[in-house]
Amino acid sequence: MKIKALQTGLAALILPAMVQTASAEQEGRFYINPAVGYQTFDDDRNLDEAFTAIIGGEYVLTPKFGAEVTYMMSSPDIDDGNGDVDLDQYRLGALYYLPESGQWKPFLGAGLTHAEFDFDSSEHEETQLHLGGGARYSFSKDWSGRLEARAINSLDEEDWDALVSIGISYAFGGQEPKKAVYQEPAPVVVAAPVEKDSDGDGVMDSKDQCPTTPKGVQVDSKGCALDSDGDGVADYKDKCPGTPRGVAISQNGCPLDSDGDGVPDYQDKCPNSPQGAKVDSSGCELVVMKTESINLAVNFANNSDVVPQSSYREIQRVADFMNRYPKTTVVIEGHTDDRGNAGYNKRLSQRRADSVMQVLTSEFGVDASRAKAVGYGEEQPVADNNTAEGRQKNRRVIANIEHQVKQ
Structure with missing residues (x-):
């Protein structure tokens, strides 16, 4: 489903390893969280993606936990183009604050949502489970930016939707953390030197085994110039002071x-x-991947994905190239013009790309693990779809072959 990519990306907002460098959330603090979001829907809903207006409030119960209420409003279009849907969502949830890192305050979130879908001729209500997380970036004591991603599961329909949002937060109230009391350190009494240090390296002459060390050079307890990596070259002469031992x-x-x-x-x-x-x-020597693109003159019948025998010589060109370079891989791309339904065109281009790949592997012996087929439909035109010549150029099958080349 189209939603899977966003669901997989939720983990990118939840930092796996955080070092706590700042104070935790202040207990009793309120946040007002206006935001704008981008919501995608399960394929079974037949709804397009839509921007979502969001307003919410958050209350910090403890330094680790918070509660929030959120209202979301959007108007996604229906896939077949027959109008749109007014969608209102009311969420009640809980937050778990992760350790802070600098100005970043990550959190995990979960909650239940009541959703109301208002179609032109009908209405639909359902209960949803929201799961996800995000992070707040503090600009000042009271103002911060908030980034969040949620996976949304319909408990009634078993559909999966997703929402990403960005907004600004204003905070007020809360208990100020107690400030540490500064204590003046006890004065340090430095004993007057009683011995001579001829080279001024801090090691008295009686213990200095290198009494002529140049001024300003760091020395060890014996008064000799430091050799941190033990390579026999003193640090002040060593242009590569981190060289491993024995090199x-x-x-x-x-x-x-x-x-x-x-x-x-x-x-x-x-x-x-x-x-x-x-x-x-x-x-x-650097080895890079080079892509060779071969345009295949495969003439499919109208609305057909059957590869005609007359086009086999075109596909054999790809097989010959791949047999000559046994480490190559190929991506067969199918493309159409923009006439007809976009969804149908994409499915047709996928079937045609699959058919060409099938001929390549079954008829010409190319291993299936070296081939992949992708249908792009009308998404990547190379010419103007408003002319017959342009549409003909857009109806194409391309073989993109990758092979290694020494650079």
């Missing part, structure tokens, strides 16, 4: 790069790359 290095402390490809030898899986070659992070 061969040059005089400046950086790992050797014998073939000069920018990847050090200890990480280079292809240490003899040609000079000037583009390489990936492992030092090997």
